Amino acid sequence: MYRKAKVYAVILAGGQGSRFGDSVPKQFLPLDDNNCSALSMILTSFRRSDVVDNIIIVCHNAYHDLCQHEVNQVQVYQYSKKPMDIVNGGKTRQQSTYNGIKLIDDPNAIVLIHDGARPFVSQEVILQLVEKAFDYGAVNLVSPSVDTMVSSSDGQLMLGIADRRQLWRGLTPQAFRCNLLTHAHHLANKQQDHNATCDCSLVQKYTNQPVSLLVTNELSPKITYPHDIELIKALCLIRDAQGQTNGS
Amino acid sequence: MYRKAKVYAVILAGGQGSRFGDSVPKQFLPLDDNNCSALSMILTSFRRSDVVDNIIIVCHNAYHDLCQHEVNQVQVYQYSKKPMDIVNGGKTRQQSTYNGIKLIDDPNAIVLIHDGARPFVSQEVILQLVEKAFDYGAVNLVSPSVDTMVSSSDGQLMLGIADRRQLWRGLTPQAFRCNLLTHAHHLANKQQDHNATCDCSLVQKYTNQPVSLLVTNELSPKITYPHDIELIKALCLIRDAQGQTNGS
Numbered sequence: 001m002y003r004k005a006k007v008y009a010v011i012l013a014g015g016q017g018s019r020f021g022d023s024v025p026k027q028f029l030p031l032d033d034n035n036c037s038a039l040s041m042i043l044t045s046f047r048r049s050d051v052v053d054n055i056i057i058v059c060h061n062a063y064h065d066l067c068q069h070e071v072n073q074v075q076v077y078q079y080s081k082k083p084m085d086i087v088n089g090g091k092t093r094q095q096s097t098y099n100g101i102k103l104i105d106d107p108n109a110i111v112l113i114h115d116g117a118r119p120f121v122s123q124e125v126i127l128q129l130v131e132k133a134f135d136y137g138a139v140n141l142v143s144p145s146v147d148t149m150v151s152s153s154d155g156q157l158m159l160g161i162a163d164r165r166q167l168w169r170g171l172t173p174q175a176f177r178c179n180l181l182t183h184a185h186h187l188a189n190k191q192q193d194h195n196a197t198c199d200c201s202l203v204q205k206y207t208n209q210p211v212s213l214l215v216t217n218e219l220s221p222k223i224t225y226p227h228d229i230e231l232i233k234a235l236c237l238i239r240d241a242q243g244q245t246n247g248s
Numbered sequence: 249m250y251r252k253a254k255v256y257a258v259i260l261a262g263g264q265g266s267r268f269g270d271s272v273p274k275q276f277l278p279l280d281d282n283n284c285s286a287l288s289m290i291l292t293s294f295r296r297s298d299v300v301d302n303i304i305i306v307c308h309n310a311y312h313d314l315c316q317h318e319v320n321q322v323q324v325y326q327y328s329k330k331p332m333d334i335v336n337g338g339k340t341r342q343q344s345t346y347n348g349i350k351l352i353d354d355p356n357a358i359v360l361i362h363d364g365a366r367p368f369v370s371q372e373v374i375l376q377l378v379e380k381a382f383d384y385g386a387v388n389l390v391s392p393s394v395d396t397m398v399s400s401s402d403g404q405l406m407l408g409i410a411d412r413r414q415l416w417r418g419l420t421p422q423a424f425r426c427n428l429l430t431h432a433h434h435l436a437n438k439q440q441d442h443n444a445t446c447d448c449s450l451v452q453k454y455t456n457q458p459v460s461l462l463v464t465n466e467l468s469p470k471i472t473y474p475h476d477i478e479l480i481k482a483l484c485l486i487r488d489a490q491g492q493t494n495g496s
Contacts, residue, residue, distance in 0.1 A: 037398070119268050124315070133447045138376060140398055140406050142400075142403075144397050144403075145397075146374075146470065146473075147417040147418050147419065147470070148417075148418030148445070149393075149397075149415050149416070149417065149444050150388055150390050150415070150416040150417070150418045150448075150461070151414055151415060151416075152416055152461055153414055155392075155416070155461055155463055156460065157461065158388050158448060158452065158458075158459040158460075158461055159414075161446055161448075161449045162410075162415060166399055166400065166401055166407075167397050167398070167399060167410060167415070168397070168398040168400055168403070169393075169395040169396075169397065169398070170397065170398045170409070171395065172394030173368075173378060197396070198396050198409055200398075200406060200409075201408070201409045204406065204408070209404040210405050210406075211403065211405065212405060212406075213400055213403055213404060213405065213406055215403055215433070217473055217475070218475075219475055219479065222394060225394075225465050227465065227466065227467050228443050230467070230483070230486055231467060231479070231483070233486060234479060234482030234485070234486050235479065235482060237482045237485060237486070238478045238479070238482045
């Protein structure tokens with residue numbers, strides 16, 4: 001709860017992709033010494049948050065039981081149980097988000113949309129996102145571009161160097177006032193527009209609401225390539241060594 | 249040596265920045281259990297390469313002794329000694345590169361320009377860069393943009409989402425036929441243009457030579473923020489545990 005607004009975290013864990021040859025999708029792969037997955041780590045972070053009230057996990061039907069198992073593991077601490085619902089994913093990311101936010105019947109709620117393949121988010125970032133969404137309506141979490149950004153239309157020849165001062169890496173969670181996000185989804189659905197891969201761009205496209213940025217330097221790796229697994233395992237090692245527990 | 253072309257690796261280690269409050273610049277900070285620095289790791293990788301013949305390190309005069317110490321450590325293995333020269337850095341990155349390539353008197357050589365704050369490069373990538381530079385003249389090493397790229401002119405409000413299929417993260421080494429790179433530097437110097445932060449863009453700006461891309465999915469972290477140090481340390485731990493040696 002944040003200033004009388006209920007806060008929902010919607011985790012998009014609907015991906016079935018298993019490009020690494022594993023038997024389960026990447027968000028369920030064990031990553032640390034306790035065999036915690038990305039989903040488990042992020043569930044733990046949202047469970048621990050003082051501002052998040054409810055958690056909704058969007059998951060493909062085929063992995064519902066596995067997802068429920070993760071939820072049960074995270075809910076083992078009685079003192080901090082939180083409502084955690086699992087809903088079926090849609091055909092696209094946008095439809096999956098929509099399936100998640102349909103469960104929220106409070107238009108004044110704040111909703112965080114998070115990618116289930118990103119295991120880390122700090123409590124500070126969660127709080128700042130909720131504060132900023134409460135004040136401004138829509139917030140995109142970004143980090144500065146550290147590398148030179150090279151433009152190329154074909155991946156073969158360089159066209160030029162983009163101005164990295166104007167380019168930011170988009171992370172998640174993204175945060176919204178629920179009525180604004182729902183409104184954008186309704187308008188998109190009416191237009192048969194179902195393929196947005198970013199809720200901030202959907203809000204920008206279908207409403208007049210400006211989207212604010214929250215800039216962070218925190219690492220927020222997403223599992224895309226096998227080396228991301230190695231990277232996340234490395235970060236788990238660091239966190240364990242620093243005496244922090246996973247996902248905090 | 250690659251198909252009768254001599255291959256030089258120029259490592260830009262001229263940065264004096266010590267924004268982390270350490271007594272030495274970031275490229276000299278110990279990163280693994282053997283107290284190897286980023287510079288030491290990358291020196292080792294170039295020393296091990298079958299195609300790299302000579303190594304030139306560009307370094308601020310104040311850290312010449314420290315740099316020489318790193319070179320001595322890496323050269324301890326008699327069987328694989330390689331010529332390693334240290335030259336003074338310039339006022340800008342471009343001038344530092346120029347000071348490095350001035351040492352190369354063979355216009356047909358291939359030159360790799362590498363950022364001394366990036367400790368990792370694989371032997372496969374070195375070879376592929378050299379091959380491609382031999383065939384095409386100028387090569388930029390890039391990795392795909394995994395994250396959504398958000399455009400914003402002020403870091404406060406989102407302008408839109410850039411097409412990430414056309415944006416690539418620029419890494420190093422970059423690779424060139426030496427005469428091409430030298431020609432671009434000479435023309436830039438004539439124009440009193442000394443502030444390029446990327447040699448590929450310098451070649452593109454001052455010559456008609458197209459710049460090819462080599463796409464890699466390998467991790468190439470650069471020390472920019474303090475957390476990059478932690479990350480690289482953890483990656484070293486994992487690589488050691490996997491039985492690989494540092495920097496290979």
